[in-house]
Amino acid sequence: MTRAWILPSLLVVCGAAVASTLFLRGSSGTAVALLTAFALFAGVNSPLIFPRSIGAEEARRRSAADGRPVIFWRPGCAYCLRLRIRLGRAARRAHWVDIWRDPAGAAVVREANGGDETVPTVLVAGRPHVNPEPTWVREKLSS
Structure with missing residues (x-):
């Protein structure tokens, strides 16, 4: 398990x-x-309740191709749950990486947060954003 x-x-x-x-x-x-x-x-x-997670490298590759954000999350995180619920159907357009299943994803999050595994961390155009507002993420998903 x-x-x-x-x-x-x-x-x-x-x-x-x-x-x-x-x-x-x-x-x-x-x-x-x-x-x-x-x-x-x-x-x-x-x-x-989260869209199917993919690996960090695959998510970065897909994000570079389609411009969609990469969202790093982990189960049990209240802030990740808040983001997921507030995004609604738009959440399926993002690339989700479960940092507990993907060590490379956890490494990306630690690098972006000074060694901490703070989630949700959202990568937009290669720039990390820690615990952004769901409305801001929704804007990035629609553009």
Whole structure:
């Protein structure tokens, strides 16, 4: 199991344990509601809501060809989730790199952030931008 799935897995397991306890105590409605909430929270924190990640080198190559931004992210990052949700459908036009799956992507982010793995880091025309406003990223995706 990759570490991208650790948090969502823990959320589902904990939700199931709490829901089981509530169910055994006779609170089946509360158990179902709580399990649903844990499952939704796990889904939001999983890599599933992000477009398919590619490698950093491939993303840079594609960005040079089509001019679209490269977004470096990692699962469980609240700022990455905010960016993804606020971009909406436009997010699919960007090139996404999961720094936990791609060591070269993590190296690019560390180089841009003085050794820190601060995400989201967005590369536009080869220049890094750390945690930019989603409206600014959306503008870059539409141009």
